[in-house]
Amino acid sequence: MTDDRSGPQAMDSEPMYALEDCDSLPVTGGVLLVAKATGARVTVMQEVAMALQHCAPFRTLDGHARHLVAVFPQLGGNVEDALRVLRHVQDAGLLLPAADICQRVNGPVDANAELDRTVVCIITCDRPAAVERLLESLLRGARLARHKKLYLIDDSREAAHCAANEEAVQRFNLLSPTGMSYIGPVQQQALLGFVIERLPQREEAIRFLLDRSQWQGLASYGRARTLALLLTVGERCIVMDDDVLCAAYRLPQQHGEVTFGNGQREADFFRDTQDWQQQVSPLETDPLAGHGSCLGLNLSAALGALGCETLTPGHLADGNAIWYRDIHAASPVLITQSGSLGDPGTATNGWLPNLQPVSLQRMLRRPGGLFQALSQRHNWLGQPQPTFTKRGSMSQLTGLDNRHVLPPYFPVLRGEDQLFGTMTDILYPDSLSLEYNWSVPHLPLEERRGNGAGDATVPRGGLSLLEGFLSGARCADAGPGVTTRMERLACRLDELAELSTSGLQAQFRTALLRAQALHLQTLGDRLRDSASLDADWQSYLQDNQQACIQAMQEVPGLARLPGVPRGLDEEAIAAGIRSRAAGFGAALRAWQDLRSVSATAAMELFG
Structure with missing residues (x-):
């Protein structure tokens, strides 16, 4: 199979530009665009302001113009008119040259300190056969002596699976030049007790992150990964899923x-x-x-x-x-x-x-x-x-x-x-x-098959909505440090935890509509790109387009969120969201203390 594209250096013969991150302010006669970083400004017609939103990626001016006439049929394919507008925006200082970034990246910098050896963490849940296969793969394909430490973090629910995994680690250690520590339910409970004893004022936040009993019946993917972070504080860490092989x-x-x-x-x-x-x-x-x-x-x-x-x-x-x-x-x-x-x-x-x-x-x-x-x-x-x-x-x-x-x-x-x-x-x-x-x-190891009819693609919510909400805590200026930024995230979660039920419903509807509108635009882009492709693919995209349009016409309640048990009313669901937001906010405030204590715990408990 051949590569389908030319390399990026092929585009170096012409300068490349992208639209600066701008505020859009309605004014008489159009829209005032103001670059957030530089204050450069230009007034354009509203339809031009909308078109310029498609100029965020770096392209040549000609590339931008051709992209705009492809996306907006009302431009009538007139590349020269699009170029004229782009040059006007460029003269106003709202197009960032890619060369400016290159100059900064290619500038002088202090040499990196020598990198230390890494720590490897495997996370698993009720798949002892996969663990056995991966450990054998590590012995064959990895230079294990290059790593400081190895951990198997076992989130299994079945006691027999925990026992099998611990025995597999013991056999592995007979052959590996670097030892692996088994971190199963007993060891995790010891870690939990260690950190709570030293941070009693943070107990509730610690339990939110680490106590599996708080999340009965839910897949705790993130909890196991947080354990990996706490076991490797101050190290470069490599995290492996249990169902991969150590091969490239x-x-x-x-x-x-x-x-x-x-x-x-x-x-x-x-x-x-x-x-x-x-x-x-x-x-x-x-x-x-x-x-x-x-x-x-x-x-x-x-x-x-x-x-x-x-x-x-x-x-x-x-x-x-x-x-x-x-x-x-x-x-x-x-x-x-x-x-x-x-x-x-x-x-x-x-x-x-x-x-x-x-x-x-x-x-x-x-x-x-x-x-x-x-x-x-x-x-x-x-x-x-x-x-x-x-x-x-x-x-x-x-x-x-x-x-x-x-x-x-x-x-x-x-x-x-x-x-x-x-x-x-x-x-x-x-x-x-x-x-x-x-x-x-x-x-x-278990058989996984797809759905030949195609799964629905319409966004329905989940942690992606929390991701969007937390983006409101972003501060682009380089001044604030990580402690301040962590507090901004925690405050954003506090805000979510204090919203009324109607406020949560409004946040959910707005965020979901935004996600669905973006997805609808993506489907339209794919249809435009696929005009000469397979008719079945076009039909599949059109079906999802119609499903997305229909979803956007609905007024969804919180009960539509993925994973919400049936039968809960809106007040109960809102209370659960508030509780989780408050818990995660408290966890972020406790996090740096928890990291400090966990570094000691990992050494004392697991060597």
Whole structure:
């Protein structure tokens, strides 16, 4: 398979620009756009202001003009008219040159301190056979002596599974040059008691994050990840899901040229495991060492490690100016990710409409086309080249620079990883996440099949709405420190916890409508991009479009939130939301104290 695109350096012959982050103020005769960072301003007609919202990614002026006439049929395909408006906005100082960012990133910076060895945490829940397979994979594929410590964090509910996992760790330690500590229910209870004894005034907040008995009947994905953070305070940490293998692969379309992306991954589609195994190339890279190679470096050093000595405007092509405006040579790489081969790790196949045309073309030219993609769960999800983004999302193998005060994860519900990525970006607005251009196998032992009819894609809410609400705590200025920023997040949660039921309902409706409107726009973009593609795909998009339009006409109550038990009235649901918001806010205020105590606990309890 060949690569479907040219590299970013192909776009370096012309300057690239993106619209500054602006406030829009209605004035007589149109809209006054004011750049938040510089104060530059220009008055334009309302329809021009709307069109300029599509100019946030870095493109050449001609590229912006051609994009605008493709999106807005009312422009009549007149590229010259669009260029004339763009030059007017450029002359007013509202278009940020990509070269300005490159100059800052390529500037002098203090050398990185030598990186210490990493600590590896495996998180598991009731899958002892997967744990056994992963431990065997680690012994074969990882240079374990390079790591300070290994942990297995066991969130299993079944006592027999806990016993099997602990025995597997004991057998592993007979062969591994670096010891692994088993952190099961007994050890977790010991840790909980240790920190509560030393922070009795924080007991309620600590229990919110760590006490499994508070979350009976709920999948506590985030709780296990928070335990990983507390066991590795002051270290570079690599977190592994239990159903991956310690091996790295690269697809033919992947290459080594660095880019700054929008966070969207690409995808490919396969009949089964044997199909993708025949099309990927195994790498000699130990994926754990691969993650550690850039985790914790500053941007300048990370670019050098990836073979990019000088950042050019082409590297920023299609990157969002709002995201990358303030990066610099010393921006820290706090999160590393890698792609996955096999099961995509998503609950449904509703992610397909978010794919860009290059991935859709791969999907539709595969045997079976759309139906095969909807029915099967044999995919590649990842980046075709090393990609910097502003926030982390979902990765079955994740690096975390826990030498910084990273936030805790929300203890339960899906979407905890995206929420963590957003909170990290709020705490460290100049930080970056890096996704490598290679993948690890993600192979759940239980059979997982897709839905050939296609799952609904209409947003219904969940932690993604909390993520959007907390974004209101963002402060782009570099002045406030992490303690102040953490307090801003906690205050935002306090606000949510004190809203009336009608206020919560209004917040939910507004946030959900915003998410649905954005999704409707995405569906429209995919339909426009797919005009010459498969008729079944167009029909699938149109069906979801109609479902989204219908959902936007409804007035949803809090009972429509995912995971809400049936039979609860709005007051009871609102009370639960307020309680969780207050609990998470208190947890954020206790977090730095909890980190300090946990560093001692990990040493004293687990060596």
